[in-house]
Amino acid sequence: MQRGNDKEVVIRAGGSAADYWRDxxxxxxxxxxxxxxxxxxxxKQTVLGVLWCVLKxxxxxxxxxxxxxxxxxxxxxxVPYPVLVFAALLPWQFFSGxxxxxxxxxxxxxxxxxxxxFPRLIIPASSVAATLVDFLISxxxxxxxMLYYGINPGWRLLLLPLFVGLAFFASLGAGxxxxxxxxxxxxxxxxxxxxxxxxxxxSPVGFSSDVVPQGWRLLYSLNPMVAAIxxxxxxxxxxxxxxxxxGLYLSVAATVFLFALGIWYFRHAxxxxxxxI
Amino acid sequence: MKAxxxxxxxxxxxxxxxxxxAQYATLRDTISDKFRRFVSPGRDQGHPGREEFWALKxxxxxxxxxxxxxVIGRNGAGKSTLLKILSxxxxxxxxxxxxxxxxxxxxxxxxxxxxxxxxxxxxxLNGSILGMSxxxxxxxxxxxxxxxxxxxxxxxxxxxxxxxxxVRLAFSVAAHLEPDVLIxxxxxxxxxxxFQKKCLGKMEExxxxxxxxxxxxxxxxxxxxxLCTSALFLRKGQTQMLGPAPDVxxxxxxxxxxxxxTEVSQRTDRGGRGMLLLKEIATLDTVGTNAYSVxxxxxxxxxxxxxxxxxVSARFCVTLRNNADVGLIACDSFMMGEVLRLEGSSDTAVxxxxxxxxxxxxxxxxxxxIMIDDQxxxxxxxxxxxxxxxxAFHDHIRxxxxxxxxxxxxxxxxx
Numbered sequence: 001m002q003r004g005n006d007k008e009v010v011i012r013a014g015g016s017a018a019d020y021w022r023d024x025x026x027x028x029x030x031x032x033x034x035x036x037x038x039x040x041x042x043x044k045q046t047v048l049g050v051l052w053c054v055l056k057x058x059x060x061x062x063x064x065x066x067x068x069x070x071x072x073x074x075x076x077x078x079v080p081y082p083v084l085v086f087a088a089l090l091p092w093q094f095f096s097g098x099x100x101x102x103x104x105x106x107x108x109x110x111x112x113x114x115x116x117x118f119p120r121l122i123i124p125a126s127s128v129a130a131t132l133v134d135f136l137i138s139x140x141x142x143x144x145x146m147l148y149y150g151i152n153p154g155w156r157l158l159l160l161p162l163f164v165g166l167a168f169f170a171s172l173g174a175g176x177x178x179x180x181x182x183x184x185x186x187x188x189x190x191x192x193x194x195x196x197x198x199x200x201x202x203s204p205v206g207f208s209s210d211v212v213p214q215g216w217r218l219l220y221s222l223n224p225m226v227a228a229i230x231x232x233x234x235x236x237x238x239x240x241x242x243x244x245x246x247g248l249y250l251s252v253a254a255t256v257f258l259f260a261l262g263i264w265y266f267r268h269a270x271x272x273x274x275x276x277i
Numbered sequence: 278m279k280a281x282x283x284x285x286x287x288x289x290x291x292x293x294x295x296x297x298x299a300q301y302a303t304l305r306d307t308i309s310d311k312f313r314r315f316v317s318p319g320r321d322q323g324h325p326g327r328e329e330f331w332a333l334k335x336x337x338x339x340x341x342x343x344x345x346x347x348v349i350g351r352n353g354a355g356k357s358t359l360l361k362i363l364s365x366x367x368x369x370x371x372x373x374x375x376x377x378x379x380x381x382x383x384x385x386x387x388x389x390x391x392x393x394x395x396x397x398x399x400x401x402l403n404g405s406i407l408g409m410s411x412x413x414x415x416x417x418x419x420x421x422x423x424x425x426x427x428x429x430x431x432x433x434x435x436x437x438x439x440x441x442x443x444v445r446l447a448f449s450v451a452a453h454l455e456p457d458v459l460i461x462x463x464x465x466x467x468x469x470x471x472f473q474k475k476c477l478g479k480m481e482e483x484x485x486x487x488x489x490x491x492x493x494x495x496x497x498x499x500x501x502x503x504l505c506t507s508a509l510f511l512r513k514g515q516t517q518m519l520g521p522a523p524d525v526x527x528x529x530x531x532x533x534x535x536x537x538x539t540e541v542s543q544r545t546d547r548g549g550r551g552m553l554l555l556k557e558i559a560t561l562d563t564v565g566t567n568a569y570s571v572x573x574x575x576x577x578x579x580x581x582x583x584x585x586x587x588x589v590s591a592r593f594c595v596t597l598r599n600n601a602d603v604g605l606i607a608c609d610s611f612m613m614g615e616v617l618r619l620e621g622s623s624d625t626a627v628x629x630x631x632x633x634x635x636x637x638x639x640x641x642x643x644x645x646x647i648m649i650d651d652q653x654x655x656x657x658x659x660x661x662x663x664x665x666x667x668x669a670f671h672d673h674i675r676x677x678x679x680x681x682x683x684x685x686x687x688x689x690x691x692x
Contacts, residue, residue: 011365011374033405037391037398044393044434115388116406117365187304274367275291 020267024119031122031129038101038130053134054141057089064089064206074207079237080149086142087236088205090135091167091228096196098131098168102175103192106183110277120270121263124179128172135164142236156235163231166252169259170224176262180269183277204229209244217247224258227251279377281490282340282363282458287372288514289333289358332358334514335372342457343488347501347522349529350511351602351658353548356494359511360384360462363492378457381408385462387447392436396427396446399435403450417453424475425449445472452479458490477504498526498601513546530600537642537662548656553591553647554582556624558660567661570668571638571676575631577661581647583619590616591654594646595629598659599639599680606634635682638667 024031043049061082068074069081076084105127106113106120113120146153174195182188203225204212212220220226227248234243333355340346348356361367363374364382389406390399400421404414414421422428425445427438435443459480481504483489495501501508501522508525510518510532518528536546542556557580560567569575583589594609608631610616619625642659670682 009365009376009380011362011369011376012372013368013370029411030405033402037394037402040398041391041393109389111385112389112406114366115384116382118406185304185307271368274361 020119024121027118027122030118031126034122034126035129038127039133042130050137053137057086057093057138058141060089060093061085068206074211077208077210079151079233083145083149083151083237084208084233085206086145087233088203088229090138090142091163091232092200092203092205092225093138094131094135094167095171095225095228096199097134098128098171099175099178099196100192101127101131102171103178103182103188105175106179106273107186107189107277113277114274120273121176121266124176124266125172128168128175131171132168146236151237153236158235160232160235163228163235166231166255167225167228170228170255173255173259173262176266177258180266180273183269183273199223199225208233209247217244218250221247221250222254224251224255227255280339281342281344281378282338282374282376282492284336284338284363284374285372287333287336287359287362287369287374288331289355289362289367290370291330291332293328293330331514333362333369333511336511336514336516338509338516338519340458340490340492342490343484344507345484345491345493345505347505347508347525348492348494348511349496349498349501349508349525350517351533354511355514356511357384357462358514360460360492360494364460376458379408379455380458380460381454381456382460383407383451383454383462384460386444386451390435390443390447393434395434396422396431396438399446400450403447404453407451407454408456409454413455421449421453424452424479448472448476452476455483455487456489458492460492462494463496480504496601496603498529502526533600533602533642533659534662536659541657541660544657544660546658549647549653551655552584553589553619553649553654554584555645555647555655555657555660556580556582558643558645558657560661560663561628566664568664568666570666571636571682572633572668572670573665575634575663577629577631577643579627579629579645580624581619581627582624583621585621587621589619589621589649591619592616592648592650593627593629594648595631596644596646597631597634597636598642598644600642602642604644605636605641605680606631634665636665637676637678637680637682638665639680640664 043052046052048055064085065081068085069076102124105124109123112118112123178188178192200206203223209217209220209226209230221244228251230243230248336355336359338346348359350356358367360382361384362369363376364380364384366382366384387403389403391402394402400418401411401414404421405411409417422431425442425448427442427446430438430442435446438446461480477500480491484491491504493501493505505522507520508522509516510525510529512532517532518525536544541558557578559578560569561576561578562573563569577595579593581591583591592609592611594607594611596604596608597606598604608629617625617627641663643661643663645655645657645660646653647655667676670676671684673682676682
């Protein structure tokens with residue numbers, strides 16, 4: 001990209017890690033272009049277009065409010081049930097969307113993988129970044145809901161970016177792992193939808209995580225999305241909720257582990273992508 | 278002067294898995310395989326389904342600024358593997374390549390084009406994929422559009438483009454790259470001749486004036502001779518010859534002739550599993566000369582050895598190629614829905630009749646492939662050379678210079 005005329009590229013078996021991360025910086029524009037392409041393409045030739053990223057969370061919210069709030073009468077700590085659900089749907093739908101897109105990103109871009117060079121990490125990372133746009137649109141609805149119910153979260157809102165980061169790294173970590181596995185084992189095409197469907201019910205999306213018995217709470221926090229969801233609720237729904245700190249730390253640790261594992265496996269598998277895809 | 282591109286002892290090894298179906302591994306296979314190995318570790322040695330294959334071996338090369346190098350060789354000689362390694366798409370198994378300066382590789386025209394995006398959007402996307410910066414694309418945008426002659430369709434999704442427009446746009450983006458080293462693989466084979474010439478001209482001009490280095494793979498010897506200063510002839514992954522382009526091209530042509538005049542039974546440069554073997558091949562009507570007149574039917578006699586103890590159903594394919602190794606005609610028994618039954622542990626004579634070969638005068642080389650289902654049993658490149666001499670082709674009074682002849686007529690349209 002840049003005219004680094006004096007830079008010498010050395011091609012050999014192995015190769016150094018420092019060069020790799022420098023290359024990612026060099027190819028940052030390609031990262032932006034790929035994310036931009038994914039966003040442009042996603043809603044081309046659809047009638048409702050961007051309205052789809054409004055409809056999906058809103059309909060899910062209605063169904064969950066009716067089932068968990070009205071029929072099962074689960075507690076909501078004084079927060080209106082739709083708000084409770086929607087605050088959790090934000091990170092969850094981001095996670096499941098990003099994971100789905102990310103895990104097939106390498107296969108869908110097989111033609112790029114076999115025809116041009118760039119650090120492969122750019123492909124899955126840009127697909128996660130593209131999902132952030134859907135997230136931002138849903139976030140506007142969340143603000144509307146909060147206005148409607150008169151909820152003012154105060155200073156806690158300032159900590160929201162931390163939890164967005166948590167959801168981002170959890171989805172990127174899992175996404176990288178699945179994307180790389182998918183290149184060699186196409187089984188993961190079938191595993192990912194299962195993970196996102198299953199995860200919706202084992203994560204505290206339709207209910208508050210206070211519903212989980214105290215003794216199981218720590219174990220429950222091993223799911224990295226638990227901290228992200230609890231954090232979203234905590235920073236968006238104002239007082240009445242408290243953070244379960246040991247669980248938060250454990251979830252953060254699980255996220256860091258997942259992310260490190262994803263990067264490690266991806267880097268490990270990367271050199272043979274072009275030969276195997 | 279220090280070399281811009283220096284390659285030392287480059288090699289790439291692939292592990293071939295002889296499997297009938299699975300295109301890619303599935304988790305189940307891997308798990309059951311690991312399990313089997315765990316249960317009986319000794320049995321796995323000399324796995325019959327795995328074979329090492331060196332696609333490229335010990336290739337060295339020094340390229341200086343302004344050099345234009347053509348890479349030639351038969352299919353499977355390792356040309357594309359070399360380009361893939363130099364473009365950093367795949368890693369070498371051994372050896373080192375050092376490149377100074379900016380490299381762009383063009384292994385395909387229109388890599389990353391998205392059919393749903395408009396021409397304008399695709400110029401930016403494709404440019405970025407090929408390594409241009411956004412400001413660079415913006416500054417050349419008008420030039421790219423004018424070169425491709427698609428001004429009117431800039432905001433139309435490329436899926437609505439005609440294939441000609443699509444290729445023109447893709448070429449145009451590629452032609453405006455300004456790397457120090459440009460790596461090109463056979464992309465000149467598509468697009469209309471007029472536009473190809475325009476692109477070649479642009480590349481050559483850039484190379485002459487700005488000292489750009491070009492590495493070009495092509496089967497088109499004329500293009501190599503016109504564009505390249507020197508050439509690299511690869512054979513079975515190894516360097517056969519490196520030197521001035523005309524000399525190397527001559528050597529390559531000679532090599533095809535030598536292969537064709539070696540008795541098939543003496544040939545060792547074969548492919549496939551080898552349980553069926555081509556022992557002899559000859560023309561039936563013109564023994565000794567292998568010369569035909571234009572339009573004459575060609576009858577081939579093949580003698581095939583079946584080393585399996587049982588009878589098999591085999592598929593035969595003969596391809597006719599011109600002296601630049603471009604395939605022109607495939608006579609594949611599969612295309613006619615025919616399989617030939619060969620008795621076990623014996624030799625069988627097989628005939629191939631090419632009833633009306635539409636070939637103009639010239640020299641042609643025959644590749645023979647024998648398969649069982651999709652498994653290649655034997656492959657012999659340039660197993661036979663035939664010469665087609667000038668003669669009468671139906672109602673033609675002249676033959677022209679194009680390789681394929683067909684019957685046609687010209688007349689005024691009647692109303």
